[in-house]
Amino acid sequence: xxxxxxxxxxxxxxxxxxxxxxxxxxxxxxxxxxxxxxxxxxxxxxxxxxxxxxxxxxxxxxxxxxxxxxxxxxxxxxxxxxxxxxxxxxxxxxxxxxxxxxxxxxxxxxxxxxxxxxxxxxxxxxxxxxxxxxxxxxxxxxxxxxxxxxxxxxxxxxxxxxxxxxxxxxxxxxxxxxxxxxxxxxxxxxxxxxxxxxxxxxxxxxxxxxxxxxxxxxxxxxxxxxxxxxxxxxxxxxxxxxxxxxxxxxxxxxxxxxxxxxxxxxxxxxxxxxxxxxxxxxxxxxxxxxxxxxxxxxxxxxxx
Ligand SMILES: [Fe+2]
Numbered sequence: 403x404x405x406x407x408x409x410x411x412x413x414x415x416x417x418x419x420x421x422x423x424x425x426x427x428x429x430x431x432x433x434x435x436x437x438x439x440x441x442x443x444x445x446x447x448x449x450x451x452x453x454x455x456x457x458x459x460x461x462x463x464x465x466x467x468x469x470x471x472x473x474x475x476x477x478x479x480x481x482x483x484x485x486x487x488x489x490x491x492x493x494x495x496x497x498x499x500x501x502x503x504x505x506x507x508x509x510x511x512x513x514x515x516x517x518x519x520x521x522x523x524x525x526x527x528x529x530x531x532x533x534x535x536x537x538x539x540x541x542x543x544x545x546x547x548x549x550x551x552x553x554x555x556x557x558x559x560x561x562x563x564x565x566x567x568x569x570x571x572x573x574x575x576x577x578x579x580x581x582x583x584x585x586x587x588x589x590x591x592x593x594x595x596x597x598x599x600x601x602x603x604x605x606x607x608x609x610x611x612x613x614x615x616x617x618x619x620x621x622x623x624x625x626x627x628x629x630x631x632x633x634x635x636x637x638x639x640x641x642x643x644x645x646x647x648x649x650x651x652x653x654x655x656x657x658x659x660x661x662x663x664x665x666x667x668x669x670x671x672x673x674x675x676x677x678x679x680x681x682x683x684x685x686x687x688x689x690x691x692x693x694x695x696x697x698x699x700x701x702x703x704x705x706x
Contacts, residue, residue, distance in 0.1 A: 403573050403664060404428045405649055417509045418687050424508075424557070425688040427576030427664050429649070435561050435656035436507070437499045439675070443492045444563060447522065448673060463493035463520040465501075493520055493675075500559050500677035514685035516554070518678035527569075528670040538668040540635040541574050541646065543627070543693070544661040550624035553694040553706040554680040556662040560651070561675040568650040569671030575645050577663035578696045581630070584640075589633050591701045592622035623694055623705040627662065634665065663693055 406428050408420075420430060439447070461472040470493065473486050497520040505512065527538055534540065544556050562569040574580065585591050595603065603619075620628065634640055644665075651657055651671075659666070683706075689695050698705050 403576060403647070405431050407431050407433065410434070417507065421508055421510050421687045424658065424660055425686055425691050427660070427691065429573070429664065430658040431651070432656040432658075433652070433654075435654060436503050437496070437559070437561060437656060439496070439561065439563055443495075444565075446488055446492065447524070447563060447675075448565065460525060461489065461493070461522045463490070463497055463522075465494075465497050465517045465520065468494065489522065493522060496520055496561075496675055497677055501679075504559065504677075504679060510687055511681055511685045514682040515557075516680040518549070518556075518680050520675070520677045523674045523676065524672065526670070526672040527668045534635055535632050537635060540641055541572060541644065541665045541667045542631050542634045543577060543580075543663060543665050545624065545627035545631040547628060550620040551627075551662075551680055552621045553623055553683040553692075555660055555683065555686070555692060557658065557679040557681050558661045559656065559658050559677045559679070561656050562651045562653055562671065562673070563675055564653050564671065564673040566653055567671060568652050569674055570669045571649045571651065572646050572667045572669060573649055574665035576691070577665075577693045578691065580634070580640075580644070580665060581693070581696055581700070584630075584633065584637075585697075585700060589626075589629060592626035592697060592705050593701075594622055594703055594705065621706040623697060626697060626705070627693065663691070 404423075406423050408430055409415075424430060459472050459474070461470055463470055470486065470490050473489070474482075475486070497517065500520065501517050504515065508515075530538070532538075544558075546556075560569075617625075646665075683689065683692060683694055686692055694705065
């Protein structure tokens with residue numbers, strides 16, 4: 403993994419090259435964010451400190467529904483309602499601006515990129531008390547429990563909006579190296595669905611059960627990626643002994659990474675914005691590095 407600093411005029415480099423670097427497991431780093439946050443919005447976001455605020459937790463913005471989740475509407479008096487309304491407009495704009503930037507920067511992905519959730523992360527990451535599978539400070543590759551991607555890639559764009567402090571990550575070797583280290587000995591490779599399994603899943607889907615039980619919507623690929631996420635977080639030897647390096651993202655910077663292939667952990671930092679994109683596997687310029695291609699080559703069969 404390399405940290406690739408993007409020059410102020412990235413137009414001198416062919417966009418395919420940035421896609422290629424991302425798909426090889428590099429992190430693209432922008433010392434000055436190409437999606438700056440207006441001063442008034444920044445002041446509002448940094449003011450969400452008090453735990454009495456309706457907006458003191460990590461909050462997700464869902465562009466397809468134009469809705470917020472994670473806000474504490476239970477205490478929504480007029481002041482809290484105004485806070486929620488303001489945050490909603492800030493995240494709506496952030497999401498739109500991040501999407502606009504990506505569309506102009508990674509042109510080879512045009513038309514094959516879906517806008518997923520955006521998030522505001524106001525909590526201090528150091529010392530958060532979370533169950534192991536939800537901890538951010540343990541190295542992991544991303545997989546979404548309720549939103550299987552069926553092979554689409556998870557590309558994430560981040561802004562460190564803390565006025566003074568860096569956001570401190572640790573990153574490990576890309577997916578192919580660690581998957582081959584542990585699969586199939588310590589973690590089984592994905593198995594294709596049996597004919598019976600496919601029939602049960604399709605009956606469950608037509609009965610609407612997929613909404614209640616997201617596991618029913620997972621392809622064999624998604625099932626593996628979810629198990630691998632949990633396996634890495636729960637593997638104390640991997641956490642202690644794997645090859646890793648520290649990266650500190652300074653205030654005002656942004657970075658972009660395929661977090662389904664770059665093992666990452668957040669050790670410290672507070673106040674970040676993030677926008678997730680799902681990129682069609684068919685849009686990859688170097689598909690041989692993708693988790694889906696690596697797993698299909700190992701398993702010798704299609705997995706979505
Ligand atoms: Fe993650």
